[in-house]
Every structure is written in structure tokens, then in C-alpha cells.
Amino acid sequence: xxxxxxxxxxxxxxxWARKRQGEDLLPVVLRxxxxxxxxxxxxxxAAVLLFVMLxxxxxxxNSLALLLTFLLAGFVLVGMHECQRTLLGLELISVHxxxxxxGEEGLLELxxxxxxxxxxxxxxxxxxxxxxxxxxxxxxxxLTVRARHRCDRRGRHxxxxxxxxxxxxxxxxxxxxxxxxxxxxxxxxxxxxTRPLPPPLAGRAAVNQPELIRGDEEWSSLRAYQAGDSPxxxxxxxxxRGGPYMVGQYTGSAGSDYRLELAALDSLNxxxxxxxxxxxxxxxxxxxxxxxxxxxxxxLPAGRGPQHRTTLLRALALYGEPPP
Amino acid sequence: xxERTQARASSPLAVLALLVTxxxxxxxxxxxxxxxxxxxxxxxxxxxxxGHALPGRWARLAFTVLLTCGVxxxxxxxxxxxxxxxxxxAMCAAKLFEARSxxxxxxxxxxxxxxxxxxxxxAQQLWRLPLYALCLWLCxxxxxxxxxxxxPPLGTLLRESGRQLLYALPLTVVLFLFFPRLPGAFWxxxxxxxxxxxLGDEMTPGDIARLVESDAPALRVRFAGAxxxxxxxxxxxPVLHDFDGKTWRRRRAIAAPSTPLELHGLAYxxxxxxxxxxxxTVIALEMxxxxxxxxxxxxxxxxxxxxxxLTQTQSFELTAYPLAHRPARLPEALREIDLALPLDRNPRxxxxxxxxxxxxxDDAAFVRVVLDYFRTGGFEYxxxxxxxxxxxxxxxxxxxxxxxxxxxxxxxxxxMRAGGVPARVVxxxxxxxxxxxxxxxxxxxxxxxxxxxxxxxxxxxxRADPTAAVSPDRVNREWLAFEGGANREGAxxxxxxxxxxxxxxxWDALSAxxxxxxxxxxxxxxxxxxxxxxxxxxDWHALAIALAAGLALWLGWIAWSLRRLVRSExxxxxxxxxxxxxxxxxxxxxxxxxxxxxxxxxQRLAISAPEMARSLSPLALEYARLRxxxxxxxxxxxxxxxxxxxxxxxxx
Numbered sequence: 020x021x022x023x024x025x026x027x028x029x030x031x032x033x034x035w036a037r038k039r040q041g042e043d044l045l046p047v048v049l050r051x052x053x054x055x056x057x058x059x060x061x062x063x064x065a066a067v068l069l070f071v072m073l074x075x076x077x078x079x080x081n082s083l084a085l086l087l088t089f090l091l092a093g094f095v096l097v098g099m100h101e102c103q104r105t106l107l108g109l110e111l112i113s114v115h116x117x118x119x120x121x122g123e124e125g126l127l128e129l130x131x132x133x134x135x136x137x138x139x140x141x142x143x144x145x146x147x148x149x150x151x152x153x154x155x156x157x158x159x160x161x162l163t164v165r166a167r168h169r170c171d172r173r174g175r176h177x178x179x180x181x182x183x184x185x186x187x188x189x190x191x192x193x194x195x196x197x198x199x200x201x202x203x204x205x206x207x208x209x210x211x212x213t214r215p216l217p218p219p220l221a222g223r224a225a226v227n228q229p230e231l232i233r234g235d236e237e238w239s240s241l242r243a244y245q246a247g248d249s250p251x252x253x254x255x256x257x258x259x260r261g262g263p264y265m266v267g268q269y270t271g272s273a274g275s276d277y278r279l280e281l282a283a284l285d286s287l288n289x290x291x292x293x294x295x296x297x298x299x300x301x302x303x304x305x306x307x308x309x310x311x312x313x314x315x316x317x318x319l320p321a322g323r324g325p326q327h328r329t330t331l332l333r334a335l336a337l338y339g340e341p342p343p
Numbered sequence: 344x345x346e347r348t349q350a351r352a353s354s355p356l357a358v359l360a361l362l363v364t365x366x367x368x369x370x371x372x373x374x375x376x377x378x379x380x381x382x383x384x385x386x387x388x389x390x391x392x393x394g395h396a397l398p399g400r401w402a403r404l405a406f407t408v409l410l411t412c413g414v415x416x417x418x419x420x421x422x423x424x425x426x427x428x429x430x431x432x433a434m435c436a437a438k439l440f441e442a443r444s445x446x447x448x449x450x451x452x453x454x455x456x457x458x459x460x461x462x463x464x465x466a467q468q469l470w471r472l473p474l475y476a477l478c479l480w481l482c483x484x485x486x487x488x489x490x491x492x493x494x495p496p497l498g499t500l501l502r503e504s505g506r507q508l509l510y511a512l513p514l515t516v517v518l519f520l521f522f523p524r525l526p527g528a529f530w531x532x533x534x535x536x537x538x539x540x541x542l543g544d545e546m547t548p549g550d551i552a553r554l555v556e557s558d559a560p561a562l563r564v565r566f567a568g569a570x571x572x573x574x575x576x577x578x579x580x581p582v583l584h585d586f587d588g589k590t591w592r593r594r595r596a597i598a599a600p601s602t603p604l605e606l607h608g609l610a611y612x613x614x615x616x617x618x619x620x621x622x623x624t625v626i627a628l629e630m631x632x633x634x635x636x637x638x639x640x641x642x643x644x645x646x647x648x649x650x651x652x653l654t655q656t657q658s659f660e661l662t663a664y665p666l667a668h669r670p671a672r673l674p675e676a677l678r679e680i681d682l683a684l685p686l687d688r689n690p691r692x693x694x695x696x697x698x699x700x701x702x703x704x705d706d707a708a709f710v711r712v713v714l715d716y717f718r719t720g721g722f723e724y725x726x727x728x729x730x731x732x733x734x735x736x737x738x739x740x741x742x743x744x745x746x747x748x749x750x751x752x753x754x755x756x757x758x759m760r761a762g763g764v765p766a767r768v769v770x771x772x773x774x775x776x777x778x779x780x781x782x783x784x785x786x787x788x789x790x791x792x793x794x795x796x797x798x799x800x801x802x803x804x805x806r807a808d809p810t811a812a813v814s815p816d817r818v819n820r821e822w823l824a825f826e827g828g829a830n831r832e833g834a835x836x837x838x839x840x841x842x843x844x845x846x847x848x849x850w851d852a853l854s855a856x857x858x859x860x861x862x863x864x865x866x867x868x869x870x871x872x873x874x875x876x877x878x879x880x881x882d883w884h885a886l887a888i889a890l891a892a893g894l895a896l897w898l899g900w901i902a903w904s905l906r907r908l909v910r911s912e913x914x915x916x917x918x919x920x921x922x923x924x925x926x927x928x929x930x931x932x933x934x935x936x937x938x939x940x941x942x943x944x945x946q947r948l949a950i951s952a953p954e955m956a957r958s959l960s961p962l963a964l965e966y967a968r969l970r971x972x973x974x975x976x977x978x979x980x981x982x983x984x985x986x987x988x989x990x991x992x993x994x995x
Contacts, residue, residue: 061446061449061489064449064453065453068453068456068457072456072457072460075460075464076460077524077525078525079464079655080524080525080865081463081464081467081655082467082519082861082862082863082864082865083463083464083467083475083861083862084460084463084464085518085519085522085524086463086515086519086861087459087460087463087475087479088460089514089515089518089519089522090479090508090511090512090515091456091479091511092511092514092518093508093510093511093512093513093514093515093518093897094483094507094508094511096511096514096898096901097507097510097511097901097905098507100901100902100905101507101905104905138495140490140492140493140495141490141491141492142492143491153491153492154492155492155493186490186491187490187492188487188490188503188507189486189487189488189489189490190445190449190486190489190490190491191486
């Protein structure tokens with residue numbers, strides 16, 4: 020089956036399943052109604068093997084060969100039941116989705132609980148964008164599984180469909196369920212923009228302009244270069260030594276005030292402008308400077324530190340979206 | 344291009360399963376298969392430990408071609424069970440050199456299962472059953488280790504796969520009994536006739552210096568009614584006509600005229616289960632009529648011939664008429680064949696025969712004279728005779744005077760033919776051992792015998808057994824075989840080891856049951872079973888119904904028994920006791936919220952129902968102490984349960 024056809028078919032079936040099973044409410048306990056099961060590729064191979072064995076046994080009217088074939092068939096069928104049982108009754112207690120940036124992978128923390136007296140093996144969870152994350156649960160165990168997801172647009176988004184599957188006990192069958200979780204994730208605008216930081220507010224700028232210090236030792240710490248960083252901040256000495264591109268972080272020079280205005284970026288379209296604003300907010304946070312953001316119609320208060328950054332980025336993420 | 348990939352995934356269980364299964368096939372694989380597999384397994388283990396690079400693509404291709412050539416050299420073909428199994432095991436060895444991914448290992452287990460199938464197709468003796476079961480168990484365990492994710496420990500794999508196989512057993516029985524069988528093969532690949540029996544297409548007694556005996560069964564016979572007397576238990580096999588002075592050979596089979604026998608007198612109905620043999624003859628009592636079975640030819644010398652050699656144990660329903668009237672006329676062609684002697688061989692025998700014939704009044708008297716000669720001529724029965732030369736009859740009669748059945752039958756027929764009486768050598772078995780546990784007669788390879796048939800004009804073909812004349816004991820004693828009676832359990836082990844004889848007989852009976860009822864279970868058995876179950880007879884519908892019902896029952900049973908896998912752990916004593924309290928409190932209108940601990944609940948209750956909270960709080964405190972405090976004795980738990988039972992919730 021061509022890959023695209025397969026994907027389209029899966030999408031259709033997933034939509035049908037969504038209609039059928041409705042919205043999930045946490046905590047989700049998996050019931051038989053929503054569990055689906057199909058043979059894996061190896062499972063189809065096993066079916067062919069069994070068929071050939073059956074034909075051989077029938078052809079030679081060989082009872083022992085038939086006995087072997089039937090025993091194997093029973094073994095496989097018991098395994099099929101076990102495969103479904105691996106998911107049945109599994110509980111998803113909670114889901115935590117920290118904020119993330121558009122175009123980058125976001126983290127998804129899922130907490131599962133196994134109430135059964137036996138282990139659940141060969142489990143895997145995956146989102147539409149990530150490879151399956153394997154895990155397993157011992158008897159009565161709880162576990163937090165970290166999966167990845169990805170959003171390309173900023174804003175408030177529902178977590179896309181998750182797929183929870185198991186190939187236990189022997190990889191010949193794969194049972195799965197689709198989770199449609201009522202969990203939203205905030206996606207910041209992507210950090211993209213090359214315009215220099217506007218000058219700090221007049222009055223305090225002369226005093227608190229961060230010095231363009233030419234020695235690496237003046238930086239309190241270094242971090243990896245990100246798109247949008249000023250070339251002036253790069254620790255060129257390290258690059259000259261063959262090291263990676265690093266950017267110096269300043270501790271001090273607190274006190275500069277920046278006002279970042281959306282209106283100042285009207286030559287860009289809205290998304291690009293928000294992305295540029297995000298770069299600036301990040302720069303200010305790195306500089307440890309106070310900054311405030313003025314979006315059309317609303318003024319966000321000035322402040323500094325990671326907490327403030329989160330507030331600002333959330334505002335950027337939700338700009339233009341109707342309130343929930 | 345050399346791939347520098349390392350053996351990553353490995354499955355020691357799969358390797359073990361492969362080795363054991365190959366060993367179960369050892370008897371029909373090429374001699375180099377097992378060493379090669381062992382080598383490959385050793386290499387794999389070493390590569391895993393040391394991190395060798397796996398061989399490159401060209402090396403693997405060359406290796407594969409080499410192995411295929413090896414199989415061709417050993418078997419001259421790739422077709423056929425043994426060649427196929429050898430090729431499969433060789434390819435498994437090749438795969439071990441390059442096994443890397445989970446998929447490679449799945450392929451190896453699949454191939455191992457195919458090898459197991461080959462072993463099942465080839466040999467079905469009862470003693471092999473545990474071996475096959477072990478192979479299957481190992482394969483199943485290896486499969487369970489391939490679910491992906493971390494592999495559970497070996498013990499867990501073996502235990503769980505064993506349990507899974509046990510769950511599959513009832514379905515196996517249902518399918519085995521009711522899955523429709525085909526009456527015959529619809530496609531055939533050659534199966535080698537590698538059966539070895541005491542009988543063959545020719546007989547050269549003079550070349551045998553030592554007759555090695557085998558206790559392996561040749562056939563098992565169940566009689567529907569009475570048994571024939573011991574003296575009549577001659578089981579006919581290949582009939583030998585052509586003699587070159589030393590060796591007796593068969594001739595091309597000629598089908599008998601349509602009505603060879605007039606049937607009357609005593610009849611013995613019996614079912615003979617015949618082990619594989621190469622001569623393609625159905626071993627049967629004398630004067631056994633051709634059964635309705637298709638594919639059997641009844642020849643003019645009373646043999647029942649199969650189209651080809653018997654490669655698998657097979658049962659035949661037969662009826663013998665020992666008193667049947669024999670044809671009164673010998674066709675001229677047959678007479679010539681059965682009088683032919685090489686002109687330049689055994690001159691003294693010829694002379695002796697002519698002398699004796701001259702003394703006798705007729706052919707029948709001649710036969711009696713010659714038998715008397717064997718009885719009184721100072722002949723001795725032995726299993727380790729001297730070798731005989733090209734004039735084998737002369738050597739036996741005039742110099743060595745010793746031999747076993749083949750020697751005497753050969754010389755006797757030579758004498759008969761020289762005296763002008765048509766005669767032939769019949770090979771087969773004589774006697775048989777009654778198995779009192781299974782109620783059947785076991786005829787072993789060591790019961791192999793050779794005797795003569797002579798043509799007397801007045802009465803047709805008559806059996807004449809010169810060996811019985813030499814050594815009457817050999818034929819007439821119930822418990823002793825004709826050839827080398829020392830082999831019989833009872834005689835060999837002595838009276839003191841009676842229990843051992845019983846055990847051996849029980850084992851033999853069990854093997855016979857296995858052979859008849861399990862290995863021999865076929866379409867006919869199935870229909871009989873269906874009609875016995877009252878499902879209507881001679882109808883596949885009945886089988887379908889039984890199959891569907893059995894399958895449904897089994898699926899239900901499996902679903903029910905696997906509940907255990909998902910059932911929550913039973914709450915402990917404390918939990919159960921408190922749950923009952925909860926139920927009572929809920930009925931009284933004070934349900935405990937799901938998030939509330941018992942102490943928090945008591946505090947809330949103290950506001951809404953202070954009266955009840957007062958009586959409940961000691962229980963709640965005790966619960967918290969037993970649950971979370973220092974370890975408590977069992978008595979305290981029981982006390983708590985009793986106290987909880989006494990608690991009565993007051994309706995509000």
C-alpha cells in the first residue's frame with residue numbers, strides 16, 4: 020500500500036473513530052469499545068506460515084503436522100487476546116503540556132497507571148509528528164511518559180490526536196487506541212527576526228546601555244547561538260578556537276527599559292511582526308533588562324525575568340485570538 | 344563494500360530453539376548441517392561479545408551459493424523433505440551470521456517452525472513427542488521475546504509462553520478432531536523412502552555372516568475376532584522367483600486374473616498397521632483378499648503391492664481365508680519361471696534332488712522326503728553362519744550344514760526346482776507377540792522369516808517351511824520368535840523382571856494407540872467421531888457445526904481466563920473492610936468523595952453529622968495507623984475488620 024494512501028486511510032478511520040468514541044475526559048480508562056487491533060507485518064507473515072503448514076499437513080494427511088499447526092494457531096490467537104488485554108483497563112491519569120514555540124517540538128507529559136496485577140509491556144505512545152515513545156508498566160505501577168508534539172502556528176491549540184499502542188506479547192499483533200484529549204497547549208510565535216533591538220527608553224539609556232565588551236570573560240555565562248541573536252553577542256574567540264557559536268549572557272546592566280511596540284513593525288505582516296517581537300523579548304530577557312510590550316490596543320506592563328517573559332510570550336501567542 | 348554493522352539485537356532463545364529443532368531433524372539432514380549450525384551459533388555468540396563486524400553483502404551471497412551447492416552435492420536435488428530441511432537449516436546458519444534486526448530474528452523463528460514441521464512430516468514416533476513439544480515451547484518463548492521494548496527475563500518468557508501454549512491446547516484438540524481432512528494428497532513432493540526393514544527386493548543368505556536383529560516393530564495387527572493358530576501366523580511379504588545360484592530376486596509384478604480364489608471356510612478379519620518399508624508390499628496373512636483400497640495390486644503370486652514404497656505408517660483393513668480353494672491350474676509362464684535354475688550352478692544339489700525324486704512316488708511325497716532330509720540331515724540353526732560361495736546350495740547341503748531361514752529356504756527351493764516341482768521363496772514374518780494391554784499382535788523385524796511355496800498339482804500352492812523341519816522350536820513356541828527367540832522380553836529378562844516386560848508392553852501399546860488414533864486420525868476417523876457424537880453421519884455439516892461450537896466455546900473461555908490480566912488487584916483486607924463502611928455511609932446519605940482520605944472525610948463529617956463522626960473517627964484513626972503506621976500484627980487487622988463490621992451508619 021502506498022504510504023500516502025495508507026496515511027489518508029488512517030486519517031479517515033481516525034475521524035470515524037473520533038465520531039464514534041467522542042471526546043475523552045481525563046482520567047481516561049481504556050475500554051474494549053475503543054481498542055482496535057490488526058496484525059503487524061510479522062503477523063501477516065505468521066498467517067502465511069500457518070497456512071503453508073496447514074496445507075502441508077492436509078496434503079500429506081500428516082496428523083502430527085496438523086497438530087503442530089493447530090497448536091501454533093491457538094498460540095497466536097491467545098496472543099491476540101493478550102495484545103488487546105495489554106491496553107484494556109489502562110488509565111491515563113493526567114496530561115501536562117508546557118508552552119512551546121511554533122515550528123519546534125513541544126513536550127507532552129502523560130501519566131499512566133496500571134491497576135492490573137500483571138505487567139503491561141511493549142507500550143508506545145506517539146503524536147502525529149513524533150516517533151513512538153516506548154514504555155512499559157509493571158503491575159500496579161504509575162509512570163510519566165514524555166512524548167513530543169509539534170505545532171506550526173502560534174496560538175492556543177488542542178493537542179492533536181495521540182495514538183497509544185502495544186505489540187505485546189510477541190509482536191504479531193498491534194492493538195491501539197486514539198486519544199482525543201481536551202488539553203490545550205499555548206504556542207508562542209516562532210523566534211524569527213533580524214531587526215536590531217530598538218534603543219532603550221530615553222533618559223536611562225546613556226547610563227545603562229549594555230557595554231560592548233570585547234572580552235569573553237566579562238560575560239557571566241555562555242549559551243548556544245540561536246537564530247535572531249545579535250552577531251555582536253557571539254563569542255568570536257571561541258569560534259576562532261574551533262568551538263561552537265556561543266552567545267554571551269550578561270548579568271548586570273539591569274535597569275535598561277525597552278518598550279517594544281507592534282506598531283513599530285507595521286512594515287511586516289502580523290505573524291512576522293509577532294515573531295520579531297518575540298526575538299526582542301528573548302533578547303531583553305537575556306540582557307536582564309526591563310521591557311514592556313505594546314500591542315495594538317493593549318499595553319503589557321514592564322518587568323523582567325523568566326516569569327515576565329512567559330507573560331509577554333503568552334500575550335504574543337494569543338494576540339488576535341478570541342478569549343477562550 | 345563491507346558493512347561495519349554490529350550484531351545488535353540477539354535472541355539466545357531463538358538460537359537455542361533452532362539448535363534443538365535441528366537436532367530433532369538430525370536423522371534426515373545432511374551430515375554437515377548440525378556442525379554448520381553449531382559453528383554459526385558459536386560465531387554469533389562470539390560476535391555479540393566481541394563486537395565483530397558482520398560479513399558484507401558479497402561474503403553473504405557467496406556463502407549462500409556455497410551452501411546451496413552443498414545441499415545439491417549431498418542430495419542431488421533441492422526438492423524433497425530432507426533436501427529442503429537441510430537447505431532451510433543451512434540458510435538459518437547463514438542468517439545467524441547476519442542477524443541484526445528484530446525482523447531477522449522473526450525470520451529465524453519462522454524458519455525454525457518450518458524445520459519443526461519438516462521433522463513432524465518425517466517422523467511421528469511417540470517418543471519424539473516430548474522433543475517436538477520442547478522445540479515448540481522454545482520457539483514460542485523466543486517469539487514472546489520479540490514484542491519490542493525490553494525483553495523480559497528468560498524464566499518469565501518460558502513461563503508465559505508455556506501458559507499461552509496450554510491455553511491453546513483445547514483449541515488444538517477441537518481443530519484436530521473437527522477440521523475437515525482431505526482423503527488424500529492433492530500435491531506431492533517426493534518423500535524419500537528411507538525406511539529400513541528386514542525384508543528387501545532380493546535375498547543373498549550366503550553373504551550374511553551375522554544376522555543383526557532389530558526389535559523395531561514391522562507391523563501391528565488387530566483381529567476383529569479369533570486369532571489364527573500360531574502355526575498359521577505366516578505374514579507374507581515379497582515373493583522371490585529368480586535365482587542365479589546364490590541370490591534370489593523378485594520379478595516384475597503381474598496382476599492376478601480377476602477371480603483368483605473361491606472364498607469359503609474360516610475368515611480372519613484384521614487390521615494391519617504397517618511400518619514404512621521399501622519393498623512396497625502389504626504384509627498380510629496367507630490367502631488375504633485384496634481389500635477395497637484403491638492403489639493396491641493383487642498379483643498372481645498372491646502379493647498385495649502398493650504403487651510405490653510405503654513411506655509412512657499406514658493401516659489396512661484386510662480379511663484372510665486360509666482355507667480358500669486355490670487355483671488348480673498353474674499358467675505355463677509361471678511354471679517356467681518357478682522351475683528355472685542356472686545350469687552351471689549347484690551340480691551336487693541337482694544330483695541329490697534327482698535321486699530323491701526318483702525315490703518318491705509323486706511330487707507331494709518328494710516334498711516330504713526333502714523336508715525329512717532337512718530334519719535328519721544334521722543341519723543346525725544359527726544366526727552366525729559361515730559364508731557360502733557361488734554354489735550356495737551345494738555349500739550348505741554338503742559342507743557347512745548350518746544357517747538360518749534364508750539358507751534353508753533357498754536350498755529347499757533349489758532342490759524342489761531341480762526335482763521338477765515348481766517352487767518359490769517367500770519372505771515375510773512369522774509369529775508375533777501378543778500385547779495383552781493393547782490387545783494386538785506385534786510383529787517385529789526380528790520376526791523376519793523366509794520359507795518356500797511348492798506347486799502340487801492336486802492341491803495347488805502349498806507352504807513348506809524347511810526351517811521348521813530343522814528347528815521346530817523356532818516356529819511353534821508362542822513367545823519365541825522364529826529367528827533368535829532370545830530377543831523376546833519375557834525370555835530375555837527372565838521371570839524376575841516381569842514388571843519390565845509389562846512396562847515395555849505398555850509403552851508398545853501406548854505407541855500403538857498413538858499410531859492408530861492420533862497419527863492415523865483421518866477423514867474416516869472424523870466421520871466416525873461425528874456420528875458417534877450424534878452429529879449426523881457422512882456429512883461435513885456435522886464437522887462444521889462441531890468446529891464452530893468448539894471454537895466459540897474456546898474463545899469464550901480464553902476471554903474469561905485472560906480477565907486476570909486486566910482485573911485490578913483485589914483490595915486487601917483493610918481496603919475491603921473500609922469499602923463496606925463506605926457503602927453503608929453512602930446509603931446513609933454521607934458518601935465519601937473520591938479524593939477524600941478517610942481522616943479528611945471524618946473531619947467533614949464532624950460538621951455535617953457530628954454524631955456519626957464521633958463513632959467513625961476511632962475506626963478512621965485505626966485504619967490510618969494500620970495502613971501507614973509501623974507494621975502491625977494480623978490480630979489487629981482482624982480486630983479492625985470486626986469493629987468495622989459492627990459499625991452502623993445512622994440515617995439522617
